[in-house]
Amino acid sequence: MPRVVIVGAGFGGLQCARRLVGKPVDVLLMDRHNYHLFTPLLYQVASSLLNPSDIAYPVRTVFRGARNVAFRVAEVTGADLSAGVLRTAEGPDEPFDYLVLATGARVNFFGQDTIAARAFSLNTLSAALGLRDHVLRCFEAATAADLPNRRRLLTFVVAGAGPTGVEYAGALGELVRIMAGRDYPGLSRADVRILVLEGAERVLPAFPATLGADAQRRLQRLGATIRTGVRVESADDQSVTLSTGEIIPCGTLVWAAGVQPNTLDGGLDAPRGPGGRVAVDDSLRVPGRDRVFAIGDMAAFTQDGGPLPMLAQPAIQAGRAVAANVLRDLAGKPMRSFRYKDPGVMATVGRNAGVALIRGIALKGWLGWVTWLAVHLVFIIGFRNRVAVMLRWAWNYFFYDRPIRFIIGSR
Amino acid sequence: MPRVVIVGAGFGGLQCARRLVGKPVDVLLMDRHNYHLFTPLLYQVASSLLNPSDIAYPVRTVFRGARNVAFRVAEVTGADLSAGVLRTAEGPDEPFDYLVLATGARVNFFGQDTIAARAFSLNTLSAALGLRDHVLRCFEAATAADLPNRRRLLTFVVAGAGPTGVEYAGALGELVRIMAGRDYPGLSRADVRILVLEGAERVLPAFPATLGADAQRRLQRLGATIRTGVRVESADDQSVTLSTGEIIPCGTLVWAAGVQPNTLDGGLDAPRGPGGRVAVDDSLRVPGRDRVFAIGDMAAFTQDGGPLPMLAQPAIQAGRAVAANVLRDLAGKPMRSFRYKDPGVMATVGRNAGVALIRGIALKGWLGWVTWLAVHLVFIIGFRNRVAVMLRWAWNYFFYDRPIRFIIGSR
Numbered sequence: 143m144p145r146v147v148i149v150g151a152g153f154g155g156l157q158c159a160r161r162l163v164g165k166p167v168d169v170l171l172m173d174r175h176n177y178h179l180f181t182p183l184l185y186q187v188a189s190s191l192l193n194p195s196d197i198a199y200p201v202r203t204v205f206r207g208a209r210n211v212a213f214r215v216a217e218v219t220g221a222d223l224s225a226g227v228l229r230t231a232e233g234p235d236e237p238f239d240y241l242v243l244a245t246g247a248r249v250n251f252f253g254q255d256t257i258a259a260r261a262f263s264l265n266t267l268s269a270a271l272g273l274r275d276h277v278l279r280c281f282e283a284a285t286a287a288d289l290p291n292r293r294r295l296l297t298f299v300v301a302g303a304g305p306t307g308v309e310y311a312g313a314l315g316e317l318v319r320i321m322a323g324r325d326y327p328g329l330s331r332a333d334v335r336i337l338v339l340e341g342a343e344r345v346l347p348a349f350p351a352t353l354g355a356d357a358q359r360r361l362q363r364l365g366a367t368i369r370t371g372v373r374v375e376s377a378d379d380q381s382v383t384l385s386t387g388e389i390i391p392c393g394t395l396v397w398a399a400g401v402q403p404n405t406l407d408g409g410l411d412a413p414r415g416p417g418g419r420v421a422v423d424d425s426l427r428v429p430g431r432d433r434v435f436a437i438g439d440m441a442a443f444t445q446d447g448g449p450l451p452m453l454a455q456p457a458i459q460a461g462r463a464v465a466a467n468v469l470r471d472l473a474g475k476p477m478r479s480f481r482y483k484d485p486g487v488m489a490t491v492g493r494n495a496g497v498a499l500i501r502g503i504a505l506k507g508w509l510g511w512v513t514w515l516a517v518h519l520v521f522i523i524g525f526r527n528r529v530a531v532m533l534r535w536a537w538n539y540f541f542y543d544r545p546i547r548f549i550i551g552s553r
Numbered sequence: 554m555p556r557v558v559i560v561g562a563g564f565g566g567l568q569c570a571r572r573l574v575g576k577p578v579d580v581l582l583m584d585r586h587n588y589h590l591f592t593p594l595l596y597q598v599a600s601s602l603l604n605p606s607d608i609a610y611p612v613r614t615v616f617r618g619a620r621n622v623a624f625r626v627a628e629v630t631g632a633d634l635s636a637g638v639l640r641t642a643e644g645p646d647e648p649f650d651y652l653v654l655a656t657g658a659r660v661n662f663f664g665q666d667t668i669a670a671r672a673f674s675l676n677t678l679s680a681a682l683g684l685r686d687h688v689l690r691c692f693e694a695a696t697a698a699d700l701p702n703r704r705r706l707l708t709f710v711v712a713g714a715g716p717t718g719v720e721y722a723g724a725l726g727e728l729v730r731i732m733a734g735r736d737y738p739g740l741s742r743a744d745v746r747i748l749v750l751e752g753a754e755r756v757l758p759a760f761p762a763t764l765g766a767d768a769q770r771r772l773q774r775l776g777a778t779i780r781t782g783v784r785v786e787s788a789d790d791q792s793v794t795l796s797t798g799e800i801i802p803c804g805t806l807v808w809a810a811g812v813q814p815n816t817l818d819g820g821l822d823a824p825r826g827p828g829g830r831v832a833v834d835d836s837l838r839v840p841g842r843d844r845v846f847a848i849g850d851m852a853a854f855t856q857d858g859g860p861l862p863m864l865a866q867p868a869i870q871a872g873r874a875v876a877a878n879v880l881r882d883l884a885g886k887p888m889r890s891f892r893y894k895d896p897g898v899m900a901t902v903g904r905n906a907g908v909a910l911i912r913g914i915a916l917k918g919w920l921g922w923v924t925w926l927a928v929h930l931v932f933i934i935g936f937r938n939r940v941a942v943m944l945r946w947a948w949n950y951f952f953y954d955r956p957i958r959f960i961i962g963s964r
Binding site: 175176177193194195198200202203206207209212214215216232234267278279282285286321324325326327530533547549 | 958
């Protein structure tokens, strides 16, 4: 049977593999991790609300019983598209008849090494856990520190006010509200400073202006300070320097100001489109390669004059389309052109507040939050996780608590 | 108010602090971690059954609202008992009127550095998570390995057949039964070897012989091989060498063959009793020090001719007794002598099987397991954790699954 190799078990790769279960192909799904990660909720792990197992799911369990789908944990370092072979760091190489590249994105520090050395990001499970540990450590250290150091340790700078930065800042504001005074009697909310910086002129630049303004108001109500038109330029152990020249002493820098496509570290001979993403044709194929597809964050599919956004939904829809096209090709039928159907965008801002744009309808406040909740609950993979996440959210909502507050990493 | 400093938020220290809530003392509880850990279930975290948050609880949350109890995360490096001051790695030092030492125990490799460098242990949360990651990594690597390496990667050596070794080996046997064949179609249970080694002449030396024999039979039914009267002498990256001279290639060495008291790394001027534990008098005080107590694993309280076992129950009872004695002393009353009431010992061996000795009655099989379950559910601190753990146990029991199988640590 023809061999379909899928690189990446994120939203796109996983959907593609699921659509090929039981079909006349041998599927090999590869990922550097042994789990699928529900990345839209990573900020809730970073803010002590969810457990890793609430948003991660072992890939092998997803394909249990699927006889034609194999899984391998490996780091793919490159692809020889002409020879039809993938190279891996651990060896052996993997030959393919069809290749689906779905390697996603990683954080982009735009070459600023001092920021890369200092900043926490929100794009992997270990990064989120590291941030969780660090924030709690700052609170513990602040209880014993003198005034200038306490102010510094309790200053949290979030670079970037897209959905990731806004959602994390909101969740951090909630966490502070729960901990300051209650668990840390010596610290008050006034000691804590959450500073959200956005290089563009407003919060949530990809959302309609009214929703961005609403999110900003709600963040401010949670105690965050928002500044637009300003960027973090560099960082050291004790502070960050802004594009205005200001130096802000801080204990934590969270970088939510940019991602870049994962393109096998240059080991991929394919033309690049906008933002360094791999350019693809109408059928999501790498130009000139009939059986090599690229989907999700790492690929640039152009529709209505621009590339699709780097979100879960475009990846999911593209993964399904690629699976269908592989099967059509095998059946001797022509491939179909892909067209993305935009279901909307959404973000939460703390408890009870969210913003959403669904089929042109703008929702905010409690309605936006309930919409966000419903969509994410339906969306989360696996029944068990759904129940666990729902219970934990309910606990948090009614009892106003964050039970998952451990500093586990070694110091 | 007089200041009571308690070092260690394990079973003993936590109980002591809880009994002093609202009393006319200022309590400072110190621990190197910000959470209390339910160590009897650590092996279930290590075997992908429970989440860290199921068995850990933030100390600050336990004492929320307790105005006379403060908490500090710090590494205590020594104590000047004459001057009444505790030294910490981070500074500042902490003065005390009463001192309660409850620093617990750590793993003991008996000076065998090659074992210390290689072995995983089951005494901290990060150690348990590291072991979980490692076991799953061995399975992933085995799928791609040649036959000799596959055999090696799937050989798990557990050194020590006390409760920790037996419970972990049983849980690992269950995990293998769930994963081999189903999630790893290329691996069968016959590829996996679990080898439990015990230096003494039988399994569970501290239990009655019939219970030890029952546990051994059940471990064997789960696919484990048990050898008694043999120890691991040394280790390298690929294998372990036994006291018989045999060399066993293996992918994992779990060390459950000994613990030693944590006694502030020598920074404590107090006489030592059996096993290096701090000797204490009838009232749990360090000899010659009227207001310095030592309880739990780090102390040796002698009763009926021997020191109390290093288990949770002696620590809990001693913590309560010390709190009562501090209050009696402050009230001008004489301190009471401590007497340990033994509630029994117990251990599980996989699903549906356990051994317990409760008030002289030996329970085994399903009855032993239900007893174990009930005692541990009642025992676990905090309502939320109890519900979460029960749900996860129920899930595991009815659906025969281990949902928490992630390799999170960096490679």
